[in-house]
Amino acid sequence: MSFPLASIAVYSSVVFGVFSNTQRLLSQLRHGDPSRTPALADVALASMVAGFVSVGIGSPVDLVKIRLQMQTQPYIKANIKLEPTVPGSPVYRGPIHCFRTVLQKEGIAGIYRGAGAMLLRDVPGYCLYFIPYTFFCGWITPDGNISPNPASIWLAGGVAGAISWGTATPMDVVKSRLQADGVYLNKYKGTLDCILQSYQHEGLKVFFRGITVNAVRGFPMSSAMFLGYELSLKAMKRDQTETNP
Numbered sequence: 001m002s003f004p005l006a007s008i009a010v011y012s013s014v015v016f017g018v019f020s021n022t023q024r025l026l027s028q029l030r031h032g033d034p035s036r037t038p039a040l041a042d043v044a045l046a047s048m049v050a051g052f053v054s055v056g057i058g059s060p061v062d063l064v065k066i067r068l069q070m071q072t073q074p075y076i077k078a079n080i081k082l083e084p085t086v087p088g089s090p091v092y093r094g095p096i097h098c099f100r101t102v103l104q105k106e107g108i109a110g111i112y113r114g115a116g117a118m119l120l121r122d123v124p125g126y127c128l129y130f131i132p133y134t135f136f137c138g139w140i141t142p143d144g145n146i147s148p149n150p151a152s153i154w155l156a157g158g159v160a161g162a163i164s165w166g167t168a169t170p171m172d173v174v175k176s177r178l179q180a181d182g183v184y185l186n187k188y189k190g191t192l193d194c195i196l197q198s199y200q201h202e203g204l205k206v207f208f209r210g211i212t213v214n215a216v217r218g219f220p221m222s223s224a225m226f227l228g229y230e231l232s233l234k235a236m237k238r239d240q241t242e243t244n245p
Contacts, residue, residue, distance in 0.1 A: 043134050166214060
Protein backbone atom coordinates (compact mmCIF):
# COMPACT_ATOMS: atom_id res chain seq x y z
CA MET A 1 0.00 0.00 0.00
CA SER A 2 2.85 2.38 0.81
CA PHE A 3 4.42 2.01 -2.66
CA PRO A 4 1.29 3.11 -4.63
CA LEU A 5 0.70 6.06 -2.29
CA ALA A 6 4.29 7.24 -2.42
CA SER A 7 4.51 6.80 -6.20
CA ILE A 8 1.28 8.74 -6.81
CA ALA A 9 2.54 11.64 -4.67
CA VAL A 10 5.86 11.89 -6.51
CA TYR A 11 4.30 11.29 -9.93
CA SER A 12 1.62 13.98 -9.47
CA SER A 13 4.14 16.49 -8.12
CA VAL A 14 6.37 16.05 -11.17
CA VAL A 15 3.48 16.26 -13.66
CA PHE A 16 2.00 19.40 -12.12
CA GLY A 17 5.47 20.93 -11.78
CA VAL A 18 6.31 20.28 -15.44
CA PHE A 19 2.93 21.66 -16.54
CA SER A 20 3.29 24.83 -14.45
CA ASN A 21 6.90 25.53 -15.43
CA THR A 22 6.21 24.86 -19.12
CA GLN A 23 3.35 27.37 -18.99
CA ARG A 24 5.61 29.96 -17.38
CA LEU A 25 8.35 29.32 -19.96
CA LEU A 26 5.92 29.71 -22.87
CA SER A 27 4.51 32.95 -21.42
CA GLN A 28 8.07 34.23 -21.00
CA LEU A 29 9.02 33.35 -24.57
CA ARG A 30 5.83 34.71 -26.14
CA HIS A 31 5.12 37.77 -24.01
CA GLY A 32 8.20 38.38 -21.89
CA ASP A 33 6.18 37.87 -18.71
CA PRO A 34 6.09 34.41 -17.06
CA SER A 35 3.18 35.41 -14.80
CA ARG A 36 0.90 36.33 -17.70
CA THR A 37 -2.24 34.20 -18.14
CA PRO A 38 -1.39 31.54 -20.76
CA ALA A 39 -3.32 31.22 -24.01
CA LEU A 40 -5.23 28.03 -24.83
CA ALA A 41 -2.46 26.92 -27.20
CA ASP A 42 0.09 27.30 -24.40
CA VAL A 43 -2.07 25.25 -22.02
CA ALA A 44 -2.39 22.53 -24.67
CA LEU A 45 1.37 22.46 -25.34
CA ALA A 46 2.20 22.41 -21.62
CA SER A 47 -0.27 19.54 -21.19
CA MET A 48 1.41 17.55 -23.96
CA VAL A 49 4.86 18.09 -22.42
CA ALA A 50 3.50 16.94 -19.05
CA GLY A 51 2.07 13.86 -20.78
CA PHE A 52 5.42 12.94 -22.33
CA VAL A 53 7.26 13.38 -19.02
CA SER A 54 4.61 11.36 -17.18
CA VAL A 55 5.29 8.36 -19.43
CA GLY A 56 9.02 8.46 -18.72
CA ILE A 57 8.42 8.42 -14.97
CA GLY A 58 5.09 6.64 -14.69
CA SER A 59 5.57 3.70 -17.04
CA PRO A 60 8.09 1.79 -14.84
CA VAL A 61 6.10 2.64 -11.71
CA ASP A 62 2.83 1.42 -13.21
CA LEU A 63 4.48 -1.75 -14.49
CA VAL A 64 5.78 -2.62 -11.02
CA LYS A 65 2.38 -1.95 -9.42
CA ILE A 66 0.53 -4.07 -11.97
CA ARG A 67 3.06 -6.94 -11.84
CA LEU A 68 2.81 -7.03 -8.04
CA GLN A 69 -0.99 -7.10 -8.26
CA MET A 70 -1.13 -9.75 -11.00
CA GLN A 71 1.33 -12.21 -9.44
CA THR A 72 -1.29 -13.29 -6.90
CA GLN A 73 -3.68 -14.36 -9.68
CA PRO A 74 -2.98 -17.76 -11.31
CA TYR A 75 -2.77 -17.74 -15.08
CA ILE A 76 -5.32 -20.13 -16.60
CA LYS A 77 -5.36 -20.97 -20.30
CA ALA A 78 -6.56 -24.13 -21.96
CA ASN A 79 -7.08 -25.69 -18.52
CA ILE A 80 -3.38 -25.29 -17.69
CA LYS A 81 -2.57 -23.49 -14.46
CA LEU A 82 0.86 -21.93 -14.15
CA GLU A 83 2.03 -21.37 -10.60
CA PRO A 84 4.78 -19.00 -9.41
CA THR A 85 8.37 -20.15 -9.65
CA VAL A 86 8.44 -21.36 -6.05
CA PRO A 87 5.21 -23.11 -4.98
CA GLY A 88 3.33 -21.13 -2.37
CA SER A 89 5.36 -17.94 -2.83
CA PRO A 90 4.91 -14.93 -5.14
CA VAL A 91 7.08 -14.22 -8.16
CA TYR A 92 8.22 -10.87 -6.76
CA ARG A 93 9.10 -10.12 -3.13
CA GLY A 94 8.42 -6.39 -3.36
CA PRO A 95 8.67 -3.29 -5.59
CA ILE A 96 12.49 -3.18 -5.71
CA HIS A 97 12.80 -6.94 -6.33
CA CYS A 98 10.15 -6.69 -9.06
CA PHE A 99 11.98 -3.81 -10.78
CA ARG A 100 15.34 -5.62 -10.61
CA THR A 101 13.86 -8.91 -11.85
CA VAL A 102 12.13 -7.31 -14.84
CA LEU A 103 15.25 -5.29 -15.67
CA GLN A 104 17.47 -8.40 -15.54
CA LYS A 105 15.14 -10.65 -17.55
CA GLU A 106 13.57 -8.20 -19.99
CA GLY A 107 15.93 -5.22 -20.04
CA ILE A 108 14.95 -1.56 -20.46
CA ALA A 109 12.32 -2.59 -23.00
CA GLY A 110 10.66 -4.70 -20.31
CA ILE A 111 10.65 -1.82 -17.81
CA TYR A 112 8.96 0.38 -20.40
CA ARG A 113 6.58 -2.30 -21.63
CA GLY A 114 3.27 -0.60 -22.43
CA ALA A 115 4.90 2.83 -22.77
CA GLY A 116 3.44 3.28 -26.27
CA ALA A 117 -0.09 2.70 -24.98
CA MET A 118 0.62 4.96 -22.00
CA LEU A 119 1.81 7.69 -24.38
CA LEU A 120 -1.46 7.39 -26.33
CA ARG A 121 -3.30 7.61 -23.02
CA ASP A 122 -1.42 10.42 -21.29
CA VAL A 123 -0.68 12.97 -24.02
CA PRO A 124 -4.34 13.44 -25.06
CA GLY A 125 -5.39 12.57 -21.51
CA TYR A 126 -3.55 15.49 -19.95
CA CYS A 127 -4.84 17.82 -22.67
CA LEU A 128 -8.34 16.73 -21.60
CA TYR A 129 -7.26 17.25 -18.00
CA PHE A 130 -5.71 20.71 -17.89
CA ILE A 131 -7.68 22.38 -20.71
CA PRO A 132 -11.15 21.58 -19.24
CA TYR A 133 -9.86 22.61 -15.81
CA THR A 134 -8.68 25.97 -17.15
CA PHE A 135 -11.97 26.49 -19.00
CA PHE A 136 -14.30 25.47 -16.15
CA CYS A 137 -12.24 27.35 -13.56
CA GLY A 138 -12.52 30.56 -15.57
CA TRP A 139 -16.20 29.95 -16.25
CA ILE A 140 -17.13 29.24 -12.62
CA THR A 141 -15.04 32.03 -11.08
CA PRO A 142 -17.19 35.15 -10.51
CA ASP A 143 -16.37 38.25 -12.56
CA GLY A 144 -14.00 40.63 -10.82
CA ASN A 145 -12.09 37.89 -8.97
CA ILE A 146 -8.38 37.85 -9.74
CA SER A 147 -7.98 34.19 -8.84
CA PRO A 148 -10.47 31.31 -8.44
CA ASN A 149 -11.78 30.49 -4.98
CA PRO A 150 -11.29 27.01 -3.45
CA ALA A 151 -14.85 25.93 -4.32
CA SER A 152 -14.32 26.79 -8.00
CA ILE A 153 -10.99 24.97 -8.03
CA TRP A 154 -12.50 21.89 -6.38
CA LEU A 155 -15.43 21.69 -8.81
CA ALA A 156 -13.42 22.47 -11.96
CA GLY A 157 -10.72 19.98 -10.95
CA GLY A 158 -13.27 17.26 -10.32
CA VAL A 159 -15.03 17.75 -13.67
CA ALA A 160 -11.68 17.80 -15.49
CA GLY A 161 -10.62 14.59 -13.74
CA ALA A 162 -13.84 12.80 -14.62
CA ILE A 163 -13.52 13.83 -18.28
CA SER A 164 -9.85 12.90 -18.53
CA TRP A 165 -10.10 9.50 -16.83
CA GLY A 166 -13.28 8.60 -18.68
CA THR A 167 -11.76 9.28 -22.10
CA ALA A 168 -8.44 7.65 -21.17
CA THR A 169 -10.05 4.34 -20.20
CA PRO A 170 -9.62 2.50 -23.57
CA MET A 171 -5.86 3.05 -23.71
CA ASP A 172 -5.57 2.45 -19.97
CA VAL A 173 -7.05 -1.02 -20.54
CA VAL A 174 -4.49 -1.70 -23.27
CA LYS A 175 -1.61 -0.37 -21.16
CA SER A 176 -2.58 -2.47 -18.16
CA ARG A 177 -2.86 -5.64 -20.27
CA LEU A 178 0.55 -5.08 -21.83
CA GLN A 179 2.20 -4.44 -18.46
CA ALA A 180 0.51 -7.42 -16.80
CA ASP A 181 1.62 -9.58 -19.71
CA GLY A 182 4.87 -11.28 -18.79
CA VAL A 183 4.21 -12.35 -15.22
CA TYR A 184 3.68 -15.89 -16.55
CA LEU A 185 3.52 -15.74 -20.36
CA ASN A 186 4.05 -13.15 -23.10
CA LYS A 187 0.77 -12.99 -24.95
CA TYR A 188 0.99 -9.67 -26.81
CA LYS A 189 3.63 -8.51 -29.30
CA GLY A 190 2.86 -4.82 -28.86
CA THR A 191 0.19 -2.14 -28.54
CA LEU A 192 -1.54 -2.82 -31.86
CA ASP A 193 -1.47 -6.60 -31.30
CA CYS A 194 -3.00 -6.13 -27.85
CA ILE A 195 -5.78 -3.96 -29.29
CA LEU A 196 -6.55 -6.47 -32.07
CA GLN A 197 -6.50 -9.53 -29.80
CA SER A 198 -8.63 -7.84 -27.16
CA TYR A 199 -11.18 -6.77 -29.77
CA GLN A 200 -11.28 -10.18 -31.45
CA HIS A 201 -11.82 -12.10 -28.22
CA GLU A 202 -13.94 -9.70 -26.16
CA GLY A 203 -15.38 -7.12 -28.53
CA LEU A 204 -15.43 -3.34 -28.39
CA LYS A 205 -16.88 -3.26 -24.88
CA VAL A 206 -13.60 -4.47 -23.38
CA PHE A 207 -12.01 -1.06 -24.00
CA PHE A 208 -14.67 0.65 -21.88
CA ARG A 209 -14.48 -1.76 -18.98
CA GLY A 210 -14.28 0.27 -15.77
CA ILE A 211 -15.06 3.61 -17.42
CA THR A 212 -17.70 4.51 -14.81
CA VAL A 213 -15.39 3.65 -11.92
CA ASN A 214 -12.56 5.65 -13.50
CA ALA A 215 -14.75 8.71 -14.04
CA VAL A 216 -16.23 8.59 -10.54
CA ARG A 217 -12.82 8.01 -8.97
CA GLY A 218 -11.28 10.78 -11.05
CA PHE A 219 -13.58 13.45 -9.60
CA PRO A 220 -12.52 13.52 -5.91
CA MET A 221 -8.92 12.58 -6.70
CA SER A 222 -8.47 15.41 -9.20
CA SER A 223 -10.38 17.87 -7.01
CA ALA A 224 -7.90 17.28 -4.20
CA MET A 225 -4.86 17.48 -6.50
CA PHE A 226 -5.90 20.73 -8.20
CA LEU A 227 -6.85 22.29 -4.88
CA GLY A 228 -3.49 21.37 -3.38
CA TYR A 229 -1.71 22.61 -6.52
CA GLU A 230 -3.43 26.00 -6.60
CA LEU A 231 -3.14 26.60 -2.85
CA SER A 232 0.56 25.71 -2.98
CA LEU A 233 1.12 28.19 -5.83
CA LYS A 234 -0.68 30.92 -3.89
CA ALA A 235 1.39 30.20 -0.77
CA MET A 236 4.67 30.33 -2.72
CA LYS A 237 3.68 33.58 -4.45
CA ARG A 238 2.77 35.09 -1.08
CA ASP A 239 6.15 34.10 0.36
CA GLN A 240 7.95 35.63 -2.63
CA THR A 241 6.00 38.88 -2.23
CA GLU A 242 6.84 39.08 1.47
CA THR A 243 10.51 38.30 0.83
CA ASN A 244 10.83 40.78 -2.06
CA PRO A 245 8.38 43.64 -1.36
